[in-house]
Amino acid sequence: MGATVQELLSKYGLIALLLVLPVVYGIQDLRDDGNLAGIANNLFDGLSNGAIIALIAVGYTLVYGIIELINFAHGEVFMIGSFTAVAFWGLIGLGLGSSVIGLVLGLLLTLLVAMATCGGMNVMIERVAYRPLRGAPKLAPLITAVGMSFILQNVGLLWLGGSPKSVDDLIRAQDDLFTVIGINVSRADLLAFAVTVPLVVLLTLFVTRARLGKAMRATAQDPEAARLMGINVDTTISLTFLIGGMMAGAAGLTYALYQTTIWFFQGFQAGLLAFTAAVMGGIGNLRGAVLGGLIIGCIQQISDNRISPSWTPAIVFAYLILIMVFRPQGLLGEETREAG
Amino acid sequence: MRLRFIAVAGCVGVLVFGVAACGDDDDNGGGGGxxxxxxxxxxxxxxxxxxxxxxxxxxxxxxxxxxxxxxxxxxxxxxxxxxxxxxxxxxxxxxxxxxxxxxxxxxxxxxxxxxxxxxxxxxxxxxxxxxxxxxxxxxxxxxxxxxxxxxxxxxxxxxxxxxxxxxxxxxxxxxxxxxxxxxxxxRDTIQSAALLTQMKQDGCTKVAVANDKETYGAGLARLMEIQAPDIGGIEIVTNEGIDKAAANFRSFAANIKSKGADCFFFAGVTANGAVQIFKDVAAALPEAKLYGPDGVCESGFTNPSKGGIPKSIAPRFKCSVATLDLQxxxxxxxxxxxxxxxxxxxxxxxxxxxxxxxxxxxxxxxxxxxxxxxxxxxxxxxxxxxxxxxxxxxxxxxxxxxDTTLTSYGIYEVGDDGNPVFASAVEAQGAEQ
CATH class of the missing domain: 3.40.50.2300 (Response regulator)
Known part of the structure; x- marks a missing residue:
């Protein structure tokens, strides 16, 4: 009887839990306004915000999936991505007066530079701080990860100082482009989806179809067996860090364009949310990380808009706790060696 | 071994790059802590x-x-x-x-x-x-x-x-x-009344307030709520404490828009998310007038070259400082x-x-x-x-x-150089020492 209840709760309790906020406020909107435009806008804004979190969460989950390490420095790699992007677009002369074509080409180039910088940095971090500790107790690389996180945070602090810095709103992020069924779609929303969706789709295709992607999955499941089958485990792990870092770089540029403010501490805050998203979706699970990011984005927006911004962090983490209670393996289940 | 050397050298390079890139426009204290x-x-x-x-x-x-x-x-x-x-x-x-x-x-x-x-x-x-x-x-x-x-x-x-x-x-x-x-x-009893008086003069009727939850910001926001009825003609439609580390405040901005706010006031200091919240509110409420207290009335907030608010929203912004025109x-x-x-x-x-x-x-x-x-x-x-x-x-x-017996407060606007410039002195209506 107890087991049945547990199973039912696990299966449907979670869905009910996730639907509580949208349903309650949807009903309120219907009662007050006669339509669902309010809650639809909240959810859409949440998906757009969550898309950036999802890009960062992918990096956490890839690394955890393959070497079972929580790479605490990943949030800071994302922050360096933002800083690099802003510095680079300044270097090539992108500004508020740039033409549309110049802006598109310049930002594409900036995207490549940010992805390459963060990918390269992540590979170096793995090589220096994690690989020498691969056979060591799990706490050792965890501490070096925390150490790397602080080092990168201080680099950011020295680079741009301790205060948030407003950057040029190159894409006029908050200008509305069009309205669909009462949902206002801004340039920032379009940017978040235009960067995140193709990258996540490409990444999923790479991991599931490409030879190197299969090597990644094989290494994640059993490194020793993978090595015996001729897979170069070290290269595969480096590749994982490269891809995770590239995603963080893309998120860094998107964040700078989307929020138009950058600061050295943004990596801690966004990293914490992204890690939460990865755990919520099922650590090691690529689709889970994306789903977790989108859900956290929606919870944040509904809380900010309907409840109070003061309560948002508490509400997000209350959801995490409840989801863990109902479903300890995360929404889509863990994909790690421990989880089988 | 050689690979490890290259990787270590690379990491040191990144750190050196970060240090070399250290701007001279802020926080020269750097690692001084x-x-x-x-x-x-x-x-x-x-x-x-x-x-x-x-x-x-x-x-x-x-x-x-x-x-x-x-x-x-x-x-x-x-x-x-x-x-x-x-x-x-x-x-x-x-x-x-x-x-x-x-x-x-x-x-x-x-x-x-x-x-x-x-x-x-x-x-x-x-x-x-x-x-x-x-x-x-x-x-x-x-x-x-x-x-x-x-x-x-x-x-x-x-x-x-x-x-x-x-x-x-x-x-x-x-x-x-x-x-x-x-x-x-x-003290803020005077500053709050001075700001409300200025808002009334500027035609504000519904003011949305956000505060940074610190002693100063939360206290000033509380005073605004208390004093607004005495000033008359101004309604404080909301007073929210914000999470200063939030990535953005667009939902908050949408919320105050739905409440019909025609003016916005942030009670807090620049370091606590001030620039971001002003940008988000300015975008959501393109006609709203924007106000800040002495905590943001400084070039780090008003000057875009120092990471402050963009030039485009500066004409809509006014702030108060106890100082009048020095001359x-x-x-x-x-x-x-x-x-x-x-x-x-x-x-x-x-x-x-x-x-x-x-x-x-x-x-x-x-x-x-x-x-x-x-x-x-x-x-x-x-x-x-x-x-x-x-x-x-x-x-x-x-x-x-x-407490001092001085009661003067100056209203500042953003000058052409991006820094606050004295605009006028305001006599606080209803402020009692």
Missing amino acids: GASTGAATAGGGGGETVKIYSSLPLQGASKDQTAAMVQGIELALEEAGGTAGDVTVEYESLDDSTAQAGNWDPGQTAQNARKVAQDDKAIGYIGEFNSGASAISIPIINEAGIPQVSPANTYVGLTTDEPGSEQGEPAKYYPTGKRTYLRIVP SYPGGQEFLDAFSAKYGNDNPDPYAIYGYEAMKLFLDTLAGLGDKATDREAVLQALFDTKDRDSVLGTYSFDENG
């Missing part, structure tokens, strides 16, 4: 030596204001020849901020206050800049019996139990039961001339004059006490007894709570 800076200025007087300290956030968003204050303090001491009557006066500037916080830090503030409390030569403490920081330093300084003068605090609860303060204030800040804290800027003060022009001669700066931050006056108040008080100038009790009594003092800020006295 809030260490105190010694700036002792000893004069050639005879007799005993006493020491006056200042504790201000010298890093982060407020550094332009606090650097100007320190310059003002040093100017006053230099003009006095480093002496007050028969005593030699030394000065040391302490930093209550950390580079990490980009703002004042509770631990650093307490450390500064303890350092001063343990110095037998300490006769005066100028600080803090932030009301929340003073809430930490006042009790420590109070137990040591050292006179403290703040050149910038405005939170009501530090000195009074007036509306806007919290339960137990201000008694909890004075463990000895005796007052040791005074301030030369009018309009009785001793304003002389102060400006002396400041320019010493530092080569004709247009100092408005707060420079408060640093100057805080030190001058101490020096004049010590000089007037003769051989009692080293007696903390006597200095404290003399400070509270200050009546009709002719100063660069005008004529003022202190009441029994240590």
